[in-house]
Amino acid sequence: MPFQERLAGWLKKFGQTLWFRVLYLALISLVVTALFPYTFSGSTACLILLLMPVTMFVIPYWIGERRNRRFIENGLIIFVIAVLAISAFQTSTVLGADPVELQSVSDPLLDPTLHLANGTVAPFHASEPTTYSFRVFFTSDKGGPPADYSVYANLTIIDGLSQSQRDFQLFAESSNDTKNGTWYNTSISLGTSIYGFGFFVHDRSGNWTATGSVLGPIAAPWPSYYGFFAYYTTLLLLIPLVFYFLIMFMWWYSARARRTRARMAEMASAKESKPTTMVEKAAKAAAFTCTNCGADVSEDDAKCPKCGAVFED
Structure with missing residues (x-):
């Protein structure tokens, strides 16, 4: 068997395991963590807050995920991992920060002199x-x-x-x-x-x-800073999490609406076909009847199958 076929088979089997889900959830969490610092830049903050939930939804959908429960679990797992990772990164950054020198800021309300x-x-x-x-x-x-x-x-x-x-x-x-x-x-x-x-x-x-x-x-211990950043990171990441569940709801609702319309179309088609069949049978029965005994006969019968009466043209 060629190497490419063996690799494709292995990847297909791996894609059905729990470890594959763990891998893509970890990667998405890293993407969200990497995007987080850009939420503080005014020009791109709104775009990043929308890009986070889109990434959280599109990647699992692209690899074949369709179950609502999995999408809910994915969103919560990514949210928790991102909060923990971002808080750890911010804490280590602050504790390792060098002394800074502050300058006057430029603001129309402040005296420029x-x-x-x-x-x-x-x-x-x-x-x-x-x-x-x-x-x-x-x-x-x-x-x-x-x-x-x-x-x-x-x-x-x-x-x-x-x-x-x-x-x-x-x-x-x-x-x-x-x-x-x-x-x-x-x-x-x-x-x-x-x-x-x-x-x-x-x-x-x-x-x-x-x-x-x-x-x-910088005087507080590591746990104090970690708790501080975890609290405020959680509050900020609630925004993309809400957008994520909104995207998931719109996808679920649109899929449900399509199934409902298809079901209603099938029911309407069944209702239309049933009366037509009944009318055809009734018309057929009413058009050919033996005048001698009242039995139903077809137009091709030369005599009545019940009483034997011969039909004249």
Whole structure:
């Protein structure tokens, strides 16, 4: 037997085993996991959230899956695997992240004459309660003494599912004119929760600017970050999961509607054929009857099969 035929036979047998299903579910889960980071890019987020459920449905359908129960199981299994894999990837990324420097963001609501740069926290990684130094460099195109401006570190504190925010004021390290730039800093004692931080500044007139925010300092243990990412990943992946079941429902409903229409067409055809047969039989019976005994005869009979009466043309 040629190698190609043996390979085709082996693949056909493998396609009927449980391991084949495990393989394609694992591959689809990896595809969903790889697509997940693109849900945070504004231009492609909606497309990716639609591509995920389409991939989850089309690949099993393409390889021959048609059972509703299998589709339901597939969706739930892929959802769980993707949540676990994405959470593990995000946790390892955060725990291995390098220190970052925050800069002022560009926004029409922010004052373009105020500038924050080189915003940091040190140490960036810690495994036990520690005192952290928050530091940022501030410049103002309008100038003025540091006392004319209030600089803050905005700290987001996450414990389990609870979240809170606190603002800590930073103090100028020198009395330099802010037009030339001034460093601000403060020290904050923190535990081992999950933290996010950023900086903002405002002047006496209420004009203000701010940096972006990032996770840090990295102080919580691995399980805390994993649980945090698993929770928010689950919430986000519920969107493609709902679309997946919507696609599955539309496929099931359209197939059911086709079967219903075919069944109704068969019933209508049967109802039409049955009266026609009865009418034909009645017409035949009424057209040829023996006048002597009333028996039914055919047009080809020369005499009555019952009484023997001879028919005249």
